[in-house]
Amino acid sequence: MEAKVKYYLEIADNAFILSHRLSECSSNGPFLEEDLAGTNVALDLIGLAEPVYNEAAKLNKKGESGDDLAYRRSENNYFNCLLTEQPNSDFAFIMTRQFFMDVFNYYYFMDLANSSDKFLKAVASKSLKEVTYHLKRSSEWMIRFGGGTDVSKEKAQKAVDSLWKYTGELFTASEADLALRESNVSVDLEAVRDKWDQKISEIFYLAHLKKPENDYQMLGGKSGVHSEYMGFMLAEIQFLTNKYPEAIW
Amino acid sequence: MKETLENTAELLKEFEAKIDAEIKIEPRDWMPEDYRKHLIRQISQHAHSEVIGMQPEGNWISRAPSLRAKKILLAKIQDEGGHGLYLYSAAETLGVSRDQYIQWLHEGKAKYASVFNYPALNWADIGAIGWLVDGAAITNQVSLQRTSYGPYSRAMVRICKEESFHQRQGYEIMWKMMQGTEDQQRMAQDAIDRWWWPALMMFGPHDSDSPRTSNAVKWKIKRETNDRLREKFINKTIPQAELIGLKVPDSAIKIIGQDAMGENMYEHSDINWDEFWSVVNGNGPCNEQRLNHHIRAHEEGAWVRECALTYYEKSKEK
Secondary structure, rough: OOHHHHHHHHHHHHHHHHHHOOOOOOOOOHHHHHHHHHHHHHHHHHHHHHHHHHHHHHHOOOOOOOHHHHHOHHHHHHOOOHHOOOHOOOOOHHHHHHHHHHHHHHHHHHHHOOOOHHHHHHHHHHHHHHHHHHHHHHHHHHHHHHOOHHHHHHHHHHHHHHHHHHHHHHOOOOHHHHHHOOOOOOOHHHHHHHHHHHHHHHHHHOOOOOOOOOOOOOOOOOOOOOHHHHHHHHEEEEEEEHHHOOOOO | OOOHHHHHHHHHHHHHHHHHHHOOOOOOOOHHHHHHHHHHHHHHHHHHHHOOOOHHHHOOOHHOOHHHHHOOOOOOOHHHHHHHHHHHHHHHHHOHHHHHHHHHOOOOOOOOOOHOOOOOOHHHHHHHHHHHHHHHHHHHHHHHOOOOOOHHHHHHHHHHHHHHHHHHHHHHHHHHHOOOHHHHHHHHHHHHHHHHHHHOOOOOOOOOHHOOHHHHHOOOOOOOOHHHHHHHHHHHHHHHHHHHOOOOOOOOOEEEEOOOOOOOOOOOOOOOHHHHHHHHHOOOOOOHHHHHHHHHHHOOOOOHHHHHHHHHHHHHHH
């Protein structure tokens, strides 16, 4: 697979898979407004993934559509980070996963908006507006959890402790990513990491939350090695396209 | 006492004069207690229906078969929740809080549209729900845009705009399925077979069996009767079904003439009212599932609402 196609898929898969996790929360929100806000983010992310899949399909020149890429690959050809596929548990967990990803997306797209690749530059610039709002919402929730009740603070800290090990992968460049660095298509993830780290420290300070001492990090998603959860998620996503491969929906 | 009675009679006269003159009743206006009660029941039932209605469609979000289909379904479900919000807000102007309305729902004291107690079993159900269920809802809601209570009427104007998009996307799904493979066509027919009668039931019992209709029509809360709205829906929908090759599951359907606009009018079998009342009274395929889901999500979110409230109180103190 050409490096650029792989890199596009990393971006689209992160958005598509996280969007899917959020869409599973519909009708499960703690109150109606938050239920709708969650769906809204899910919609933004699928709206981000769609053009990138379409463009990747064009670049790939195999006669596939964007839908084929989203719906018809095998599990080891999805390249989303492990963080995005972690299953929903409570609202603190869902929001912490979102917060980690929103901070990443914010700084990542800010840098990607200077990419030499015109398409990625356009996608990043457009997404920034939405991602800025996502980050505002999730950081406000982190601060609210920390400053709310004992229960909310405990749940948020537990979510941070549990999800921390999936954050390192966000900044671990794939081979495709490194291959595109020199031509300024991809973004220096170390620079994004520094800004991410600073933002996390700032919000954790305001939220009275602690970074975990155990800094063990899990990798795999970007190279197609996923968690056990991924297969079940894809079984649902691909149910109709697998069962009725000839059908057009 | 006498003075109060005279006063009330005077206020009632003013209220009725406004109704006659098509002037909207606003939250601070005097209104008869029965009018308020009727609205509390009807608007909250409407709000709950929008919210519970998110569940059968939500059942297919994770299996939506294309990026476009998934986006549309998510956006549609989000719209329904938004309608719930407008309607809860309209209902709150009657002096009852959203928390109270939700509590009544959980206690079984408030109802929601019975149609959502049917299951969404295949992808074409998402089409059928949009086309038939939203289609039936719009027929009713278009007339409710002229309802006499201001906040309800204004909510309806906004809601109708979005509902007509919902109906079109539902019909588009059915159309695509009918253009598709044999399996897709089978799914589409299966969906209309299961949703046709529940959609007709949405208009409620015959006018002769609908105890609340007379007051509601007199006060212009309700602008057209159940049977009249049902006929409108049937006349509009049967040609749509035929156009894409679907059959309405009623062997007695026949054209009995044309209306003033030259559109066909149809005769049809009577609805199975035993089934209707059975589902209304709690014995549908999903009554328990829908309500339990809502109760569970609400209970699981209790700590979040408490957190938000506590944080807000603490911030005020600072």
